[in-house]
Amino acid sequence: MTLREEDGNVSVLPRQFPTNRGGLCQKGWTSAELLTHPDRLTTPLVRDPASGELRPASWDAALDRIATGLRDIQQRHGRDAVAVFGGGGLTNEKAYALGKFARVTLGTRHIDYNGRFCMSSAAAAGMRAFGVDRGLPFPLSDLGQADTLLLVGANPAETMPPLVRWLTEQRQRGGKLIVVDPRATATARQADLHLQPLPGTDLAVANALLHIALTEGYVDGEYVTTRTTGFTDVRRTVAGWWPARAEALSGVPVADLEATARALGTAERAIILTARGAEQHAKGVDTVTAFVNLALALGLPGRPGSGYGCLTGQGNGQGGREHGQKADQLPGYRKIDDPVARAHVAQVWGVPADELPGPGVPAYQLLDSLGTADGPRALLVFGSNPVVSAPRAARIESRLRDLELLVVADFLLSETAALADVVLPTAQWAEEDGTMTNLEGRVLRRRALRPPPAGVRTDLTILTNLSTLLKGRAPSYRLVHRKGPLLTPDADGPEADPQAVFAELRRASAGGIADYAGISWERIDAADGVFWPCPRDDGPDSPRLFADGFATPDGRARFHPVEHRPAAEQVCAQYPLHFTTGRVLAQYQSGTQTRRVAALRQAAPDAFVELHPDLADRLGVADGEPVRVLSRRGEFQAPARLSPAIRPDTVFAPFHWGGAARANSVTNDAVDPVSGMPEFKICAVRVERAECSGVDR
Numbered sequence: 001m002t003l004r005e006e007d008g009n010v011s012v013l014p015r016q017f018p019t020n021r022g023g024l025c026q027k028g029w030t031s032a033e034l035l036t037h038p039d040r041l042t043t044p045l046v047r048d049p050a051s052g053e054l055r056p057a058s059w060d061a062a063l064d065r066i067a068t069g070l071r072d073i074q075q076r077h078g079r080d081a082v083a084v085f086g087g088g089g090l091t092n093e094k095a096y097a098l099g100k101f102a103r104v105t106l107g108t109r110h111i112d113y114n115g116r117f118c119m120s121s122a123a124a125a126g127m128r129a130f131g132v133d134r135g136l137p138f139p140l141s142d143l144g145q146a147d148t149l150l151l152v153g154a155n156p157a158e159t160m161p162p163l164v165r166w167l168t169e170q171r172q173r174g175g176k177l178i179v180v181d182p183r184a185t186a187t188a189r190q191a192d193l194h195l196q197p198l199p200g201t202d203l204a205v206a207n208a209l210l211h212i213a214l215t216e217g218y219v220d221g222e223y224v225t226t227r228t229t230g231f232t233d234v235r236r237t238v239a240g241w242w243p244a245r246a247e248a249l250s251g252v253p254v255a256d257l258e259a260t261a262r263a264l265g266t267a268e269r270a271i272i273l274t275a276r277g278a279e280q281h282a283k284g285v286d287t288v289t290a291f292v293n294l295a296l297a298l299g300l301p302g303r304p305g306s307g308y309g310c311l312t313g314q315g316n317g318q319g320g321r322e323h324g325q326k327a328d329q330l331p332g333y334r335k336i337d338d339p340v341a342r343a344h345v346a347q348v349w350g351v352p353a354d355e356l357p358g359p360g361v362p363a364y365q366l367l368d369s370l371g372t373a374d375g376p377r378a379l380l381v382f383g384s385n386p387v388v389s390a391p392r393a394a395r396i397e398s399r400l401r402d403l404e405l406l407v408v409a410d411f412l413l414s415e416t417a418a419l420a421d422v423v424l425p426t427a428q429w430a431e432e433d434g435t436m437t438n439l440e441g442r443v444l445r446r447r448a449l450r451p452p453p454a455g456v457r458t459d460l461t462i463l464t465n466l467s468t469l470l471k472g473r474a475p476s477y478r479l480v481h482r483k484g485p486l487l488t489p490d491a492d493g494p495e496a497d498p499q500a501v502f503a504e505l506r507r508a509s510a511g512g513i514a515d516y517a518g519i520s521w522e523r524i525d526a527a528d529g530v531f532w533p534c535p536r537d538d539g540p541d542s543p544r545l546f547a548d549g550f551a552t553p554d555g556r557a558r559f560h561p562v563e564h565r566p567a568a569e570q571v572c573a574q575y576p577l578h579f580t581t582g583r584v585l586a587q588y589q590s591g592t593q594t595r596r597v598a599a600l601r602q603a604a605p606d607a608f609v610e611l612h613p614d615l616a617d618r619l620g621v622a623d624g625e626p627v628r629v630l631s632r633r634g635e636f637q638a639p640a641r642l643s644p645a646i647r648p649d650t651v652f653a654p655f656h657w658g659g660a661a662r663a664n665s666v667t668n669d670a671v672d673p674v675s676g677m678p679e680f681k682i683c684a685v686r687v688e689r690a691e692c693s694g695v696d697r
Contacts, residue, residue, distance in 0.1 A: 025161040030597045041425035042455040067469040069405040079107040083376035086113035086325040087383025088314030091434030093501040094459045099324025105467045109357035112327040114384040116363035120675040121284030122310035129292045131551030135439035136309040144169035145305040147267035151179045153277020157186035158585040184645035199682040200567040201250035202278045206290035208246030209261045211238045218265025220299030230559035237561035269305030280680040282670040286562035302546035312439035319437030322514040327360035332512020348508045362676025371402025378405035387415040388590035391678040393664040414592040415658045427452040433498045442529035460496035567682045568670030575684035578650045591656035607638040607661035610652040626690035631666035
């Protein structure tokens with residue numbers, strides 16, 4: 001999209017671009033309303049110890065409160081007593097600077113981000129199979145060329161509407177669209193075939209599909225022999241997943257499993273995509289691995305118009321996890337416990353490698369340890385709202401309240417910011433330069449249209465201010481005094497130059513998996529983005545991966561045998577229903593922004609609980625009647641919405657609302673042992689009419 005400002009009003013205009021071809025969803029069209037929203041924060045807020053209220057303060061007072069508090073806590077409890085929590089919506093420059101700030105300025109190992117709740121399972125599965133994690137290892141336009149497209153746990157019609165143009169093109173070409181989802185979503189209703197499994201049984205479905213592919217002769221034997229390793233063990237595992245067994249477990253008919261395997265196995269070009277529905281489970285990595293196994297057995301990765309991919313869930317979901325705000329990573333997707341990686345990044349940062357902290361812990365483990373005897377006593381949050389978005393949210397809210405110091409940088413008072421000791425007002429997307437990396441691995445420019453309001457600073461400048469106070473010097477990247485149209489009114493001192501930060505990011509990522517060394521802002525501007533890896537200024541970028549080999553030591557992809565296992569929590573007499581969460585078209589993430597936009601609020605004003613009419617009849621619940629959803633962890637309340645689109649044994653609710661309607665009050669905090677992904681997509685609940693009383697916590 002492009003922006004236009006006239007008489008102080010900003011308009012969002014379509015732009016012809018390879019990925020969306022000028023298309024935007026309602027959230028994109030209305031996004032400029034937040035730039036001048038009356039709820040916009042324009043001055044720091046500091047909690048008054050006497051009244052307990054957040055009160056306006058100067059930047060000097062707010063930053064001094066933070067610096068003094070952090071020093072005191074680290075002196076009493078050690079460097080790891082301070083933690084940092086980032087977000088998948090931060091630019092590449094901010095994600096990089098945040099990781100550097102945590103490890104160099106604070107010296108803490110405790111940093112992670114909300115992307116752990118998004119694509120971490122797919123990322124881990126991609127790394128162990130291909131040696132690289134990139135959402136799509138091919139251009140998005142390939143979707144329109146696929147003869148068969150399998151979407152697993154994905155609902156782009158509501159979560160990524162511009163992508164639907166490629167699905168439409170695919171079907172207009174005569175391609176077949178198959179959707180795997182427990183709900184008959186807007187995307188599933190467009191499909192040629194909809195598989196509606198019991199939540200948590202996607203892995204069994206994948207193993208059954210590979211079983212059928214083997215039985216019917218769809219496996220590409222030459223590809224498996226020459227380009228992969230480990231297939232023998234996978235063949236042995238899936239031999240036990242005959243279609244009738246998978247049907248008994250998942251509810252997907254044998255005929256539909258056979259039709260899906262046939263459509264994939266006989267297609268000249270086939271693509272398998274997974275998303276949160278398959279990944280947000282305590283076995284999410286294994287579930288994605290099962291679909292990767294299927295793709296490899298069919299010989300799809302590396303062929304034009306074919307392959308495996310994952311749909312990103314946040315604005316910079318790809319770039320946000322590449323440059324250091326994950327607990328175990330350094331810039332360039334390097335592992336923080338790799339001595340060679342540590343030496344390279346330490347040299348760029350100008351610090352001894354042995355002074356860099358080791359790996360931290362994944363997001364939920366970090367949040368759940370806050371304020372405890374062995375956990376961090378202070379937390380700095382940039383670009384996230386865990387009070388609404390974390391599983392078992394009431395517990396996380398309690399952990400945040402136990403902190404000695406909570407600092408939140410945001411441009412609206414989110415539910416998390418409302419708990420903070422210090423709130424720092426930050427710039428919005430139209431007020432700062434930077435880069436983002438989309439799900440294709442295409443690095444894009446984000447250009448500032450105008451400066452932030454008076455009293456507001458960018459995240460990069462905030463990190464620069466804090467580094468100067470805590471270390472006595474600013475970070476190593478260049479600082480600038482703004483002049484001209486992008487003068488920041490409240491900038492009393494130098495600001496971090498995002499282009500200089502990106503230049504340092506390029507050096508830090510050089511030689512890594514996500515190598516940005518050959519990507520400059522000028523090169524991005526001269527094209528429609530640049531794909532990583534791109535190691536040289538004068539060399540090609542990489543819109544397609546795997547044509548000649550995989551990013552593994554021997555160039556071969558890895559099969560991994562995986563077995564279905566039950567959800568971490570099973571239904572029982574007291575909690576007899578499966579509960580799953582997701583998004584709606586007019587809202588986004590924790591809703592902090594979208595719930596404040598009038599048009600979006602009108603389109604989706606409130607939370608709801610989706611029930612099958614048969615279930616509602618058994619419960620004596622009418623459409624629109626308030627109901628309570630209860631689990632072993634808590635409860636929430638919202639009006640019932642009756643729909644035959646959902647299974648009679650399953651309940652759905654969107655997670656965009658806080659307060660009494662917070663769906664994540666009931667979700668399970670069991671996590672995947674590899675990725676740290678919580679099991680958002682399934683837990684056991686019961687549903688009651690709202691006037692019923694009694695909660696088993």
